[in-house]
Amino acid sequence: MIGHLLNRTVHLWREERTETGSGGWIVDWVPKGARKARLSQPSASERIVAEQAGASLDARFYFADGTDVHRGDRLYDGAAVYRVAAVVVPSEPGVYRRADCEHIQTEGGRPDG
Numbered sequence: 001m002i003g004h005l006l007n008r009t010v011h012l013w014r015e016e017r018t019e020t021g022s023g024g025w026i027v028d029w030v031p032k033g034a035r036k037a038r039l040s041q042p043s044a045s046e047r048i049v050a051e052q053a054g055a056s057l058d059a060r061f062y063f064a065d066g067t068d069v070h071r072g073d074r075l076y077d078g079a080a081v082y083r084v085a086a087v088v089v090p091s092e093p094g095v096y097r098r099a100d101c102e103h104i105q106t107e108g109g110r111p112d113g
Contacts, residue, residue, distance in 0.1 A: 008034035
C-alpha cells in the first residue's frame with residue numbers, strides 16, 4: 001500500500017547465535033538481504049519522549065506491511081548503520097511496518113563491525 005513511497009534500499013543484518021558445546025555461544029551478524037524502505041526523521045518531541053523512556057530515537061524506517069524486520073536487527077544504509085529498537089505496525093492492518101532505530105557507531109561502517 002505504501003510501495004510507491006519506499007525510495008531507498010537498506011540491507012538487513014541479523015544476529016545469529018550458535019552453541020559452542022562448552023556452554024558458550026558464537027555470535028555472527030548474517031546478511032538477510034535488501035529491503036525497500038523510506039527513512040523519516042523523528043520530531044523533536046518524539047526524541048524527547050524516547051529519551052525520557054531511556055531510549056535513543058534517531059531514525060524511523062518504513063517498510064511494506066509484512067516485511068521481515070525485527071527488534072535487534074541492524075539496517076545498513078550506505079555508511080550509516082542503525083539498530084532496530086522497536087517494530088511498530090499501525091492500527092489499520094496491511095498498511096506498513098515501522099522500525100524505530102538508533103544510529104550506531106561501528107568499525108569501518110560495517111554492520112558486523
